Amino acid sequence: MSSEALGDVLLFNQAYEDAAFLGGAVGYELYRNSLFSVELEAGTGALIGDSNGPQVWGALYGRWNSFPWNDTVKTSIALSTGVNYTFKRMQFEVDNAAPDQNRKLLHYFSPEVTFALPDHPDTELVFRVHHRSAVFGLFNCSRCGSDTPTVGLRHRF
Secondary structure, eight states: OBOSOHHHHHTTOOOOOSEEEEEEEEEEEEEEOSSEEEEEEEEEEEEEESSOEEEEEEEEEEEEOOOTTTTTSEEEEEEEEEEEEESSOOHHHHHHSOTTOOOSEEEEEOOEEEEEOTTSTTEEEEEEEEEEEOTTTTTSOSSOEEEEEEEEEEEOO
């Protein structure tokens, strides 16, 4: 988990807390054509370590599915918007927020990229950043939030 800007996390230019994230989610595909899809997701997870606590999120994803190399490695990229609620104020976020401005409910933005074998397109390797933020003060908080890069497996039924 990191308090750096999302761009720094995506460029691997950040410092991390000593914590791990374990989570799971269920999703539903609302719409799909040959280029893109729209999906809903609900998830739950927990930080384990220096800053720990359970959290839940709900998000709407837009996913681009059309890449010229999909016959070699099936690839998709996705962006989401939603909300994330943590049941315990994470010390990491409390330490980095302005006094009395740490929020349990924040915006959830989660860019991700997935890879799958063409013979097994429903089993994907997922690289995702769980980004909790106040969206430039929209959630009445300055310097609130965190970024948690994750790697996982997804199976689509």
